Amino acid sequence: MGKIQLTQVRKSFGEVDVIPGIDLTIENGEFVVFVGPSGCGKSTLLRLIAGLEDTTSGVIDIDGKDATNLPPAKRGLAMVFQSYALYPHMTVRKNIAFPLKMAGMDQAEQEKRVERAAKVLNLSNYLDRRPGQLSGGQRQRVAIGRAIVREPAAFLFDEPLSNLDAALRVGMRQEISELHQSLQTTMIYVTHDQVEAMTMADKIVVLNAGRIEQVGAPLELYNFPRNVFVASFIGSPKMNLIEGAEAAKHNAHTIGIRPEHITVGDGPWEGVVGLSEHLGSDSFLKVAVEGLGTMTVRAPGEVHARHGDRIRLAPAGKIHRFDTNGLAI
Amino acid sequence: MARALSPRRKLITTLAAWSVALIIFFPVLWMILTSFKTEASAVAMPPQFLSASWTLENYADVWARSDYPRFFLNSVVIAVGSTLLGLVIAIPSAWAMAFVPGRKTKDLLMWMLSTKMMPAVAVMIPLYLIFQRLGLIDTKLGLVLVLMLMNLPIIIWMLYTYFKEIPGEILEAARMDGAGLWNEIVYVLTPMALPGIASTMLLNIILAWNEAFWTIVLTTTKAAPLSAFIASFSAPQGLFYAKLSAASAMAILPILILGWFSQKQLVRGLTFGAVK
Numbered sequence: 001m002g003k004i005q006l007t008q009v010r011k012s013f014g015e016v017d018v019i020p021g022i023d024l025t026i027e028n029g030e031f032v033v034f035v036g037p038s039g040c041g042k043s044t045l046l047r048l049i050a051g052l053e054d055t056t057s058g059v060i061d062i063d064g065k066d067a068t069n070l071p072p073a074k075r076g077l078a079m080v081f082q083s084y085a086l087y088p089h090m091t092v093r094k095n096i097a098f099p100l101k102m103a104g105m106d107q108a109e110q111e112k113r114v115e116r117a118a119k120v121l122n123l124s125n126y127l128d129r130r131p132g133q134l135s136g137g138q139r140q141r142v143a144i145g146r147a148i149v150r151e152p153a154a155f156l157f158d159e160p161l162s163n164l165d166a167a168l169r170v171g172m173r174q175e176i177s178e179l180h181q182s183l184q185t186t187m188i189y190v191t192h193d194q195v196e197a198m199t200m201a202d203k204i205v206v207l208n209a210g211r212i213e214q215v216g217a218p219l220e221l222y223n224f225p226r227n228v229f230v231a232s233f234i235g236s237p238k239m240n241l242i243e244g245a246e247a248a249k250h251n252a253h254t255i256g257i258r259p260e261h262i263t264v265g266d267g268p269w270e271g272v273v274g275l276s277e278h279l280g281s282d283s284f285l286k287v288a289v290e291g292l293g294t295m296t297v298r299a300p301g302e303v304h305a306r307h308g309d310r311i312r313l314a315p316a317g318k319i320h321r322f323d324t325n326g327l328a329i
Numbered sequence: 330m331a332r333a334l335s336p337r338r339k340l341i342t343t344l345a346a347w348s349v350a351l352i353i354f355f356p357v358l359w360m361i362l363t364s365f366k367t368e369a370s371a372v373a374m375p376p377q378f379l380s381a382s383w384t385l386e387n388y389a390d391v392w393a394r395s396d397y398p399r400f401f402l403n404s405v406v407i408a409v410g411s412t413l414l415g416l417v418i419a420i421p422s423a424w425a426m427a428f429v430p431g432r433k434t435k436d437l438l439m440w441m442l443s444t445k446m447m448p449a450v451a452v453m454i455p456l457y458l459i460f461q462r463l464g465l466i467d468t469k470l471g472l473v474l475v476l477m478l479m480n481l482p483i484i485i486w487m488l489y490t491y492f493k494e495i496p497g498e499i500l501e502a503a504r505m506d507g508a509g510l511w512n513e514i515v516y517v518l519t520p521m522a523l524p525g526i527a528s529t530m531l532l533n534i535i536l537a538w539n540e541a542f543w544t545i546v547l548t549t550t551k552a553a554p555l556s557a558f559i560a561s562f563s564a565p566q567g568l569f570y571a572k573l574s575a576a577s578a579m580a581i582l583p584i585l586i587l588g589w590f591s592q593k594q595l596v597r598g599l600t601f602g603a604v605k
Contacts, residue, residue, distance in 0.1 A: 052501050073507040085502035089520045098516075102507035146506065 002063065002154040002186030003028045004049060009058035011044055011210075018044050019210040021058065026154075026188065026203075031180050034190045035197040036207035036233070042190045043158055045207070049188065050156050051075050063153060073102070078147035079156040082163065084139045086131040086146075092118075093127040096145045103150075117145040120179075137168045144179070154186035161196065173200060194234055198222070206230050223318070228326035231256045237284060237296045239320070246292055252321035252329055259284070259298035260317070264305065267314025271295065273305045287313060357581075364388070364574035371571040387575035395558060397579060404554035404583075406469050407544070408537035411476035412484075412530055418477075419484040420526075424518065426485075427492035428500060438489065441482040449479070449542045460547055469552045472544060476537045484533055491525030492518070524594065531591050538584045555580035 004026040011019040019041045026032050034042040047053040049060060051072035060068045067075050078099070086095050093114055100110040118124045121141040131139055140160060147155055157176070161169045177200050180187050191197055197204050198218045206213040206221065206229070214226040218234075225231035231239050239256045247255045264285070271289035283303040287295050297313060305311055321329040334342065363371045367382045391397070426434045456475070457466075465471030495518065503517045519526070541556035548557050559580050562573045588595065 050505060052504070072501075072504045073509070077505070079502070079505045081498045081502060083496060083498050085496065085498040087499065087503075087517060087521075098503075098508075099506035102512060146502075150506075 002026075002152075003061075004154060004186065004188070005059075005061040006049070007059040007061070009045075009048060009060060010056045011041075011048055011053060012056045017210065019048070022210075022212055024205065024212065024215070026186060029184045029186055031177075031187045031189065031200060031202045032205060033197040033201035033203070034188065034205050034207055035192065035194055036213075038192060040207040041210035042192075042207045044210075046079075046156050046158055046188060046190045050077055050079050052079075076153040077156055078150045078152035078154075079158065080140075080143045080147050080160045082159040084131070084143045084163075086139055086142055088131050091128050091130055092123060092134070092142050092145075095131065095142055096123075096127075096149055099146060099150045113149045114145075117148045120148070120182075121145050136164050137172060140164065140172060141175075144176070148179075148183075152185070154188060157187065157189040159190055159192070161191075162193075176200065195236055198234070204234075206233060208233075224328070225256075225320065226328055228254060228256070228322050231320055231322070231328075235259075237298060240295045242292050244291075247321075250319060250321055253324045254322040254326070256320035256322065257295075257315050258317065259296040261315060261319075262295065262297045262299075263314050263316040264297060264299050264303055264311055265314070267312045269295070269313040270310065271313065273307055273309045273311060276303070276305050276307065278302060285311075287311065289313065360574045361578055363571055364578045366571050368569055368571045371574070387571045388579070391562070391572055391575045391579065395561065395576075397558070400553060400555045400558040400580075401583065403469060403552055404538055404556075404580075407472045407476060407552075407554050408534045410469070410473040411480065411537045412533040414473060415477045415481050415484045415533060416488075416526065416530065419481060419488050419529075420514075423485050423488035423492050424514070426489050427495075428497060438486065441485060445482050453546060457546065466547055467549045467552045471547055472552055472554070475543050475547065476540055479540070479543065480533050480536055483536070484529055487529040487532070488522070488525065491522050491529070494525075495521050528591075528594050531587070531595055535584055535588060539581075 006022055006024045008021050008023060009019065010017070010021045022045065034045060036042050044053060048055055051067070051070060051074075055068055058068070059066060062075055062077070072079075087098065090098065096114045096117055097110045100113060105113075114127070115124070118127055121144060123138065123141055123145060126134060126138060126142075131142065134142065140163075143160070160176075161172050164172060173196060176187075176189075180200075189196075189200060201218055203215060204218055204221055205215050208229050213233075214221055214230045216224075221230060221234045225234060225239075228241065232241060235258055237259045239258050240262070241254055241256050243254050247253060269289045269292060271287040271292075273285055274288055274294065275284075275286040277284040281301070283299045283301070283305075285297040285299065285303065285305055287297060289295050295313065323329055362378070364387055365383050365385070366377070367384050367386070370377050370382050426438065460466050460471055460475075463471075465474070499521070500513055500517060503513045508516060538554075539556070541560070544554050544556045545560050548554070553561075559573070559577050562569065562576045
């Protein structure tokens, strides 16, 4: 089991309201990603759930029981930290076994669980090494191993991949997703990387200034952003936002068009290419369009446009419309 | 990256370092040499070195005239006792200040340190009177207490610096893993801070061993440590430099041996945080 329910959870540091009051339900077995820009309160929210920070007010229920005032160890949750937070003076074996030792589990059962976790995480050959003798990816696996052996109600991940290089990050991302598939345990994952959020989550919670902007499945957020903030935060490269006369034509204060929903060739908009990036599979163009500003275009395959070229663009997909308050129409 | 030194510059640096080291060490060297001279050689003018008459008599005299083992034992009890008591108080204090700092923690630390700037003589009379009322004059317990209090700011500062180097996330991980405060301190904090605790201990044993103000003021015979033992050779018949030097050499020898064997730990402790 691992259902977590937050009711009007608030956190303030002195006079600063970091989280002004959040209601959220995380169902058992869900992979939920908290995403948002730096300082939006996503890590604080995770720490409140973990019990590492005290709530100012509100209730945190875990599996139907009020856990608001329980210490971290009593909540039945396991956490993987950004810095791995391994015990440097212990071997991998002792690191993984530490929560079991704290729980007073007998030695034979500890050994069995450590061996099993090590096998799942490909750490069997490293059990007698110290964290200092491991690579970043291996350390992250040890941190996950330490979380797995407890068989927690839910896993909490606090930006676990941000210290890894790009290639390793992709690999670990898949490993965590596979782990979720096999364990079917609730996972709450904090990241500022919306690609991680889109690829891993069952449900994404977009946070901004301590408030939830939108909760939904990745494609729901991509296709139907509730407001300008979500529209510009979800999707890479960012959605193009246009105000003024062009927006007025669509009876909106602001319109948004995703870079992949613009075609190069014929079209109503003419502009000068400022920057062109060719990835082989895609081409990214930054085009200064007269009257609209700089637009980002993502075109499939190779587009032969260079800096200074004049090109024409056309919208070729959904146009998102927003009112003066930034809410979707 | 380290800068490459030219051979000439290296020679000059090495010579300068040796000169400074010799200047610092010279009084100790002269004391040791004097302890092996006769009293006449010790006070001869100009000072004698190669022409001096050498003897072991001073050591025999000092040993015969005083109860060295008792002074030595008192020094051990006072230095180790005050350091251990200080650590018992300082570890939780430094833990609290490093991991649960309040708004005034920095001010508190500065205030603690500022007490070290106060001349000891300024509190001599009130402290003496308090000790007299409590019956602590010339007791090892009294000296353990006073030296612990004198060195406590340094112990707390050193431990605070060590603890600050331990990432808070590791302690949080321990909490998530089910460790209570006691297990967190025993299984995680202490093993990680052990080098720091060891060097703090060593430095404070040395400071307490060498302390010569309170140990002389607050003792007469029973609890007097080696610092009082040295002082007892400077009065009342006048100064006998050779015997005084022999007594001093005997007093510093144990701590010199301890310092020699633990110098690596001490240097690491004193430069911790400053050099990465």
